[in-house]
Amino acid sequence: MVSASEIRRAVVIEDDPDIRGLLVRVLAKQGFEVTEAGAGLPGVEEVRRRQPDLVTLDLNLPDIDGLEVCNLLREFSDAFIVMLTARADELDKLTGLDNGADEYISKPFSPRELQSRINALFRRRPSAAADSANRSELERATEVQQSLLPKEDIRVDGYDVAGMFRPSRSVGGDFYDWYQTPEGLHLTFADAMGKGMGAALIAATVRAVMRSTGRRQDLDGAFASASKAIATDLDSSNSFVTLFHARLDAASGTVSYVDAGHGLALHVRSDGAAHRLPSGGPPVGAWAGSQWPQSNLELAPGDSLVVVSDGVLDVFDSVEDFTEAVRRATQGQDSAQAASGAILALAPAETAEDDVTVVVVRRLPDEAAA
Amino acid sequence: MEFSYEVKDSYAEVKADGRLNMVSAPKLREFVTDVIAGGSNRIVVNLENTAFMDSSGLGALIGCLKAARQAGGDLRIAAVQPQVKMVLQLTSMDKVLTAYGTAEEAFRND
Numbered sequence: 001m002v003s004a005s006e007i008r009r010a011v012v013i014e015d016d017p018d019i020r021g022l023l024v025r026v027l028a029k030q031g032f033e034v035t036e037a038g039a040g041l042p043g044v045e046e047v048r049r050r051q052p053d054l055v056t057l058d059l060n061l062p063d064i065d066g067l068e069v070c071n072l073l074r075e076f077s078d079a080f081i082v083m084l085t086a087r088a089d090e091l092d093k094l095t096g097l098d099n100g101a102d103e104y105i106s107k108p109f110s111p112r113e114l115q116s117r118i119n120a121l122f123r124r125r126p127s128a129a130a131d132s133a134n135r136s137e138l139e140r141a142t143e144v145q146q147s148l149l150p151k152e153d154i155r156v157d158g159y160d161v162a163g164m165f166r167p168s169r170s171v172g173g174d175f176y177d178w179y180q181t182p183e184g185l186h187l188t189f190a191d192a193m194g195k196g197m198g199a200a201l202i203a204a205t206v207r208a209v210m211r212s213t214g215r216r217q218d219l220d221g222a223f224a225s226a227s228k229a230i231a232t233d234l235d236s237s238n239s240f241v242t243l244f245h246a247r248l249d250a251a252s253g254t255v256s257y258v259d260a261g262h263g264l265a266l267h268v269r270s271d272g273a274a275h276r277l278p279s280g281g282p283p284v285g286a287w288a289g290s291q292w293p294q295s296n297l298e299l300a301p302g303d304s305l306v307v308v309s310d311g312v313l314d315v316f317d318s319v320e321d322f323t324e325a326v327r328r329a330t331q332g333q334d335s336a337q338a339a340s341g342a343i344l345a346l347a348p349a350e351t352a353e354d355d356v357t358v359v360v361v362r363r364l365p366d367e368a369a370a
Numbered sequence: 371m372e373f374s375y376e377v378k379d380s381y382a383e384v385k386a387d388g389r390l391n392m393v394s395a396p397k398l399r400e401f402v403t404d405v406i407a408g409g410s411n412r413i414v415v416n417l418e419n420t421a422f423m424d425s426s427g428l429g430a431l432i433g434c435l436k437a438a439r440q441a442g443g444d445l446r447i448a449a450v451q452p453q454v455k456m457v458l459q460l461t462s463m464d465k466v467l468t469a470y471g472t473a474e475e476a477f478r479n480d
Binding site: 191193194195238239240242261262263264278279280281282283286287310313317318319354 | 392424425426428429432433452456459460461462463465466
């Protein structure tokens with residue numbers, strides 16, 4: 001079933017929107033015309049309609065499972081089917097079965113691995129489109145990373161919230177994410193080990209997992225289950241991620257947070273004092289059996305919570321110098337946006353080797369909030 | 371980054387001189403894995419001349435520690451310089467990777 005045109009088509013069947021977006025992007029850059037489906041049955045229909053050359057198929061889908069989808073597809077399609085699974089132990093079982101898939105890849109995967117596996121499959125079915133994937137992996141990693149940042153500003157009554165991100169040339173694994181809740185907001189700030197697409201994809205996984213635990217009321221429990229899910233994914237790649245996750249109760253100003261190996265969040269008070277919040281345990285994925293206690297801080301009117309990435313720290317000789325510089329940069333500014341800009345400027349773009357990321361959550365002074 | 375090692379009475383000392391970053395991290399892992407494969411499972415990584423370590427470097431040390439423990443031994447670090455110490459403290463990994471003043475002290479008491 002070689003398609004008439006030289007364009008290769010792919011269908012991505014994956015329920016996690018972030019991972020789906022990444023797969024679409026990676027395949028598009030490899031020269032595929034890509035369409036997508038978020039569940040099994042719509043995916044089967046999409047394959048019937050598009051007659052693709054390649055299908056990527058998540059094993060765990062909300063309606064019917066991936067193996068069932070695979071069986072249905074094999075009734076009418078001879079597309080290459082690449083099955084994705086988040087669990088390495090599932091992978092062992094799957095490869096032992098003759099279920100119609102051509103390749104199995106465990107998440108998190110590196111795009112390079114995905115590409116080379118797909119290229120190997122297509123060597124049996126060469127295509128002119130294969131050469132059109134001429135953009136560097138680094139450019140793609142940058143796109144992935146940018147796609148993880150919040151698209152919208154956040155508005156919480158009585159607060160001023162801003163974040164800024166400046167990628168390095170080599171693309172690190174920084175990102176931040178936030179969203180509004182009935183009580184206030186949830187904030188995630190993370191840095192995945194390493195650089196390039198591998199780090200960007202780990203960051204994407206972390207973002208998806210942290211978002212999925214947002215509905216749980218207890219921060220301790222939510223973080224414990226999220227870190228477990230992330231660590232399982234990280235185990236296969238020998239990687240880890242530093243993670244600061246906070247929940248703001250806007251009415252009281254209470255911030256509950258968990259810090260896994262980040263250690264670069266600051267409480268800057270309206271009276272000028274700054275206090276660094278030490279991490280509560282190792283990065284997620286670094287050491288089995290780690291536990292992370294929940295801590296709290298009270299944001300009084302005029303206080304700020306400032307979270308900064310190690311790209312800024314690298315400019316200073318010590319944590320003390322860093323803390324003092326961030327304190328000063330935060331204090332002199334009249335908005336969270338201006339403070340973020342001033343902190344970002346501490347690590348000049350010309351010399352910074354790593355991503356630089358900052359988030360400022362400022363509780364407005366009483367007169368301004370009234 | 372340059373690596374060397376020397377087998378002592380009760381441990382093997384690995385010296386890692388230079389910057390422990392994304393480029394050199396995989397090489398350190400490989401080097402230490404080879405030393406373990408050579409029969410030493412008690413490893414001291416002497417960081418006297420390691421002026422800088424990034425997250426990939428930390429990842430390599432953790433990987434080496436896991437490998438040494440898996441081989442029934444341990445990995446300890448010695449002569450840690452300020453920037454490396456800072457990274458270990460910020461990430462709370464100083465509780466997992468035990469630091470000693472000198473390589474000789476690392477396995478002295480066991």
